[in-house]
Amino acid sequence: MVSMTPKGEMVERFLDFAARGDVDQISIMISHSNFLVNECGQNGWTALMFASRNGHFEVVKALLSKGCDKSPVNKSGQTAYDVAKFWGHKHIANLLANDEAGSLERVLPNAGPEEQESYFSREFLHRMSEKRTDSQWLAAKQSSPETVFLLFFNLNPLVTAPADEAASGGSDMKLCRLRLPSVEELLRRGDTMVVFLGVEKLPESHSSSAQKDGDDGLTAWFALNTEQNPMDHLRSVDAQSFFLKPPMPGLLTLCENDAGVLAQARAVLAWHSRYSFCPTCGSATRADEGGHKRTCLQADCKSLQGIHNTCYPRVDPVVIMLVIHPDGNQCLLGRKKIFPPGMFSCLAGFIEPGETVEDGVRREVQEESGVRVGPVQYIACQPWPMPSSLMIGCHAVAVSTDITVDEHEIEEARWFTRQQVIDAFVKRGRPPFVLPPRQAIAHYLIKHWIGINANL
Ligand SMILES: NC(=O)C1=CN([C@@H]2O[C@H](COP(=O)(O)OP(=O)(O)OC[C@H]3O[C@@H](n4cnc5c(N)ncnc54)[C@H](O)[C@@H]3O)[C@@H](O)[C@H]2O)C=CC1
Numbered sequence: 001m002v003s004m005t006p007k008g009e010m011v012e013r014f015l016d017f018a019a020r021g022d023v024d025q026i027s028i029m030i031s032h033s034n035f036l037v038n039e040c041g042q043n044g045w046t047a048l049m050f051a052s053r054n055g056h057f058e059v060v061k062a063l064l065s066k067g068c069d070k071s072p073v074n075k076s077g078q079t080a081y082d083v084a085k086f087w088g089h090k091h092i093a094n095l096l097a098n099d100e101a102g103s104l105e106r107v108l109p110n111a112g113p114e115e116q117e118s119y120f121s122r123e124f125l126h127r128m129s130e131k132r133t134d135s136q137w138l139a140a141k142q143s144s145p146e147t148v149f150l151l152f153f154n155l156n157p158l159v160t161a162p163a164d165e166a167a168s169g170g171s172d173m174k175l176c177r178l179r180l181p182s183v184e185e186l187l188r189r190g191d192t193m194v195v196f197l198g199v200e201k202l203p204e205s206h207s208s209s210a211q212k213d214g215d216d217g218l219t220a221w222f223a224l225n226t227e228q229n230p231m232d233h234l235r236s237v238d239a240q241s242f243f244l245k246p247p248m249p250g251l252l253t254l255c256e257n258d259a260g261v262l263a264q265a266r267a268v269l270a271w272h273s274r275y276s277f278c279p280t281c282g283s284a285t286r287a288d289e290g291g292h293k294r295t296c297l298q299a300d301c302k303s304l305q306g307i308h309n310t311c312y313p314r315v316d317p318v319v320i321m322l323v324i325h326p327d328g329n330q331c332l333l334g335r336k337k338i339f340p341p342g343m344f345s346c347l348a349g350f351i352e353p354g355e356t357v358e359d360g361v362r363r364e365v366q367e368e369s370g371v372r373v374g375p376v377q378y379i380a381c382q383p384w385p386m387p388s389s390l391m392i393g394c395h396a397v398a399v400s401t402d403i404t405v406d407e408h409e410i411e412e413a414r415w416f417t418r419q420q421v422i423d424a425f426v427k428r429g430r431p432p433f434v435l436p437p438r439q440a441i442a443h444y445l446i447k448h449w450i451g452i453n454a455n456l
């Protein structure tokens, strides 16, 4: 074993405290030996990287307050920011990114924009997928008075309008959070689909004090769907509540938190309502794993051997793209017949088997508009729960400009100048077209293009 100098030992001890989140020890050691904040250990990691790896927000804050350098990279070329981002500690990544020169750009000079939160994407529950197979835990949660139930009737969620609906323009609708007494009767009915969504995220300071009596103190959420009007079976439900329909534009009126949980719940419930029979052999199936799996009841069915994606909720990838003219100053937008009058949006289409995102973008644009596309860059994505798409948003550069629309799909496609797009955003004079709603990723892709070019 290689023997260490006293300084080396001190550094390793310091890094260990950072990795374990011991903010008190970290502060004491820094007060004597400030140089420690920028030291790295034998594996090339600094204290900031260890704290970022393990999600120790307070340690990261303490290190930064002592002038710690955020730019060093480990042997894989990752900064503390990259480490935090990779392990999903968004709050730490944000803290580290608020910086004159973003470290991501230094390491990956061609990196795209920061991860973008979109409508339908906010995760305020912790999914706790490891509990889906714990039927005892799930049953206990289903009969707990703390548990929250969301109710859907034919995939339409039960909501309440905000008290000052006039002031909010009918937006910010809330999903009704029902408790056990309201839904007890529905839960007993065999035709109610039940899906475990997750548990409320706990503040970092949460201790294990709530764990007495075998209760873990976690508030679970479930989604229920019925295909028969459940109103007769509900108890003590707010008289103002109602089932929101149709999905478009109804689902776009929810508040941001609720849109996120709705996207998860509705996509899984829609899958159950469309896949009641086994896609492999046509037999009846049973919902398992808290509603995240369907198992065929036919003992010799192929779907029971190995892992089959037919047994799990589906997500359909869709590319959606803003195509930019070779002159850099115009973008291509199209309209479908079903769009509201005057609205133009980004072209979009389902990815086909064996296709990359880039090839999907090039094919769909050519099919729908006749325009040929060169470089494609990923920008952001959005779950789209109608019924269960994942919109993969890109910018793409055209290499030809003549338009021939596919009339089956698109009524009209046109190049719009940057000025026309800005006029549509600010609704100045008589804008040449209406933008898609702000909740749609198409809106963000267009806005992002305008932002990119703002100073040119
Ligand atoms: N969030 C947003 O900003 C926007 C979302 N969208 C969504 O993107 C989705 C796809 O866009 P489209 O232009 O309709 O796709 P598309 O251009 O591929 O054409 C739709 C046709 O593709 C076929 N298809 C292939 N795979 C399919 C699948 N897995 N599910 C259903 N149909 C499939 C069907 O024949 C369908 O009529 C739509 O569901 C739409 O709601 C579309 C535009 C904007």
Ligand SMILES: [Mg+2]
Pocket: 347, 348, 349, 350, 364, 368, 409
């Ligand atoms: Mg399309």
Ligand SMILES: [Mg+2]
Pocket: 348, 349, 350, 364, 367, 368, 409
């Ligand atoms: Mg298409």
Ligand SMILES: [Mg+2]
Pocket: 349, 350, 364
């Ligand atoms: Mg298509």
Ligand SMILES: [Zn+2]
Pocket: 278, 279, 280, 281, 282, 283, 296, 297, 298, 301, 302, 303
């Ligand atoms: Zn089967």
